[in-house]
Amino acid sequence: MVEAVISWLVVILIWFAAIFLLSGRDWRVQLAVMAFQYLAAFWLITRHLPFAMASAKLVAGWMVVASLGMTRISLIQVDEQASFRAQDRFFPLTLAGVVAVVTAGASPRIEAVIPGIGLPVIAGSLLLVGTGLMQLGITSNILRIILGLLSLLMGFEIIYSAVESSILVAGLLAVTNLALGLVGSYLLMAEATPSSELEEDLLT
């Protein structure tokens, strides 16, 4: 009973995190939210996988967040908050609402198709997948795109952990997450490095 309550609490927190992830402009807040989402996912994954395997996913996720954070902090870019407008928040909030509604509608149906997973696990998973998809749809910022993909993968991992308990798959998914984080860091660096062509343009 207590575990079920905690699971639902985690789902609600994931939704709040989704709002922050979609509407937040500060990369530090977004990475912090992502780290929290990994913690929430860890709880939901422990519903079906052993503690050790879930911990591996949590550690891998936090390592991804750390690598992205360390890369981003070393880059000098225009403060993204400078261009922020109050009305910019409305659209992401609407999207978070859409994700919540879709999750509420789809979770019982999925529970009916795949019984035994548990409604909170499905709801948490769908919220993360939905948030990831929405994030991918509304931004061209590389960090936000990587966070969207990570969110999408995290949501998938939650539901997949309920049906597949292979250690190899868990390991490969952790490596995939880490690789995505490293690719994100690489692309952030590539984006920030002024190309020779651009430098020439600036000089002329």
Next chain:
Amino acid sequence: MNAALIWIILPMLGGIAVLFFVRGRSSAWIGGSLAALLSVIALIIPIDRALLLGSISFKISPSIQVLGRSFILNTADGPLVGLIYGVASIWFFGSERSGKAHRFVSLGLMVISLLTASIAVEPFLFAALLLEMAAMLVVPLLVPLDQKPGRGVIRFLIFQTMAMPFILFSGWMLAGVEVSPGDIGLTTQAGTMLGLGFAFLFAIFPLYSWIPLLSEETNPYATGFLLWALPTFTVIFGLGFLDRYGWLRTSGQLAAAIQIAGVLMTASAGIFASTQNHIGRMLGYGAIAETGLFLIAMGLRSAQALDTTFLLLLPRGVEFAVWSLGLNLLVQSRPSLRFGDVKGIARQYPLACTAIIFAHLSVTGLPTLAGFPPRLALLHILSSQSVMLSFWVFLGMLGLLTGAIRTLAVFVMAEEDTPWNWSESPIESGMLVLGVLALFMLGMLPQVLQPLVVRLPLIFEHLIQ
């Protein structure tokens, strides 16, 4: 000795070694030689059979256990692995003049190693994860650190990442379908998931928008390698699904859906190619059209479907290696590959332009070139099943041919008094000439591929029946 050790771990270590310890053009020779050696070993030494070399007896064991699962490369996989490493060696040797051999060979070896692991992993479903990892490893190959990542590479990353969850989940659902084949709802859901996963992986229309973008934004040699490697292994992965699940194999609706997707890709890519003003994008559309042909071949309801698919697979590596090598030489001397920038370039790079045109014509299926025999076989079977689909494929090929003629016209559109120069180096010239000769040889003497075409389908024990 172990097969996974030789064809998965060794090239992975080779790639890492090249990355850290080798510099400059020598990496192309080292990587190319390693890949060629692995290819020869795969083609001549049978896996899982004891051999006597003098007084030494040895056997390459087929499987290795990793975290409770197996990576298996058995005797039937030998020709495929040999072919893949053989074509990879062409790419690695070709990178010698690309100016980025070190990065290309190191990452390329690791990518091929992961893709080979995707053939070997059991259950084969987990290959989706290895394909995803390979796709991520390609990103640094496409985007050097001094170049801003464009929309193409971001879309590529997104689409490849989205494919994996769909395929993994559909695999789990397909197991349920096997248990209760009468459950129409579950079958539909599993089929939809699988279809979406492969739509992302194969870049089926309209999800192929990243290919022309990538071909325009990034180095053509790296893009060409990606457009050869990933679809090739995706085809093997897709055939694995058909081989593993009987109901997929026998489903007429699925075969029709695969064929229509393929025709849509070939026709649309051909039509779009005919209107392009960028020869890099032309390569992208050529790759899309060719992937469409793979799908059509996979969807043929015929005993020759598997043979035709492998017949298409063989020349693809040579066609795109020659095409990309030619483009890579041009892009080093011009600001871009737009028609305006490469106008009259045939007088400066005659061999590179010749190679590009012949590779392009081969993809259109022009007689005497490598692409002709498989297209002839494909259209022969397809036209007996649907004249309408054959017409659309023909239209796509016509579009590609129009693109080739337009490219040729732009290449030779030089001022009257422009002198002819031979800007290609002797090594570049040698590679291009060999590539073009290979295109002609595969086109005029397709029977040289017969031993491989006969042995390759053996990896799919249910499909060949």
